[in-house]
Amino acid sequence: MQLKTKLDSVGGKQVKRPKEEWVRVENTHEPIITYPQYIRAVSSLKQQKAAERKNFKNIYYCGCCGRALFNANYGTIFCKQRSFKTDSDCRDIEIYEHDADMAVLASVKKEAELFLDRDKLSRQVVKRKSPLSVSDRINSTIKSIEPAQKSWIALYDKYADGKLEREFFLNEKKQYNADMEQLEQELAALRQTQEEQEGSQRKADQALAFLDEEELTEDMKEKLIEKVIVYPGKRIEIVWKFEGH
Numbered sequence: 001m002q003l004k005t006k007l008d009s010v011g012g013k014q015v016k017r018p019k020e021e022w023v024r025v026e027n028t029h030e031p032i033i034t035y036p037q038y039i040r041a042v043s044s045l046k047q048q049k050a051a052e053r054k055n056f057k058n059i060y061y062c063g064c065c066g067r068a069l070f071n072a073n074y075g076t077i078f079c080k081q082r083s084f085k086t087d088s089d090c091r092d093i094e095i096y097e098h099d100a101d102m103a104v105l106a107s108v109k110k111e112a113e114l115f116l117d118r119d120k121l122s123r124q125v126v127k128r129k130s131p132l133s134v135s136d137r138i139n140s141t142i143k144s145i146e147p148a149q150k151s152w153i154a155l156y157d158k159y160a161d162g163k164l165e166r167e168f169f170l171n172e173k174k175q176y177n178a179d180m181e182q183l184e185q186e187l188a189a190l191r192q193t194q195e196e197q198e199g200s201q202r203k204a205d206q207a208l209a210f211l212d213e214e215e216l217t218e219d220m221k222e223k224l225i226e227k228v229i230v231y232p233g234k235r236i237e238i239v240w241k242f243e244g245h
Ligand SMILES: [Zn+2]
Pocket: 062, 063, 064, 065, 066, 067, 079, 080, 081, 090, 093
């Protein structure tokens, strides 16, 4: 055993380390793990992978009976109904999962490209309508509030010193309140626009990332796909989670 003691940071004297901090260094040529440990580790990794596999979301459904398709180990997905009802069309529902995934991925990429095209177009429209960015407009609105507040305070001081008629002051106050309310409303609208723009920026970033993927990811299934219906002849129909379809 080593490191049973450590320097006490205050007094500089050596103190006993707690047992859990001891570091075992004797017999350093011992294999890091034994063979049974290795076997256990490998099989637990296999179990973990199987569990992960179970966590994969099924997106495929039978176009004949509507049930979730069964994923066979040999890579095919099919409708289990075919074993129960041999006369049903369900027996024609069978597709290689990888082929189906690739077809869905291709559609995801197509949708992502469409989204990016539309997004680019709407950005151009926004820019044409108002060349200043939203954050610039927010800043200039905030800046216009400050001088208004300052001159209001100056006016109030004059009134407090008895240099202004009460009626004149009350009129000014009314105007000032109305101006302030309008500025607040403008700010709120601008902040909402900013949030919307940030939201569509996030979506655009996501769409761009999807274009780089080489397989259908759980993230895509989660975010984009309600389900995929498989019809006879390996025809698939994607039900998207987003609107526009
Ligand atoms: Zn079926």
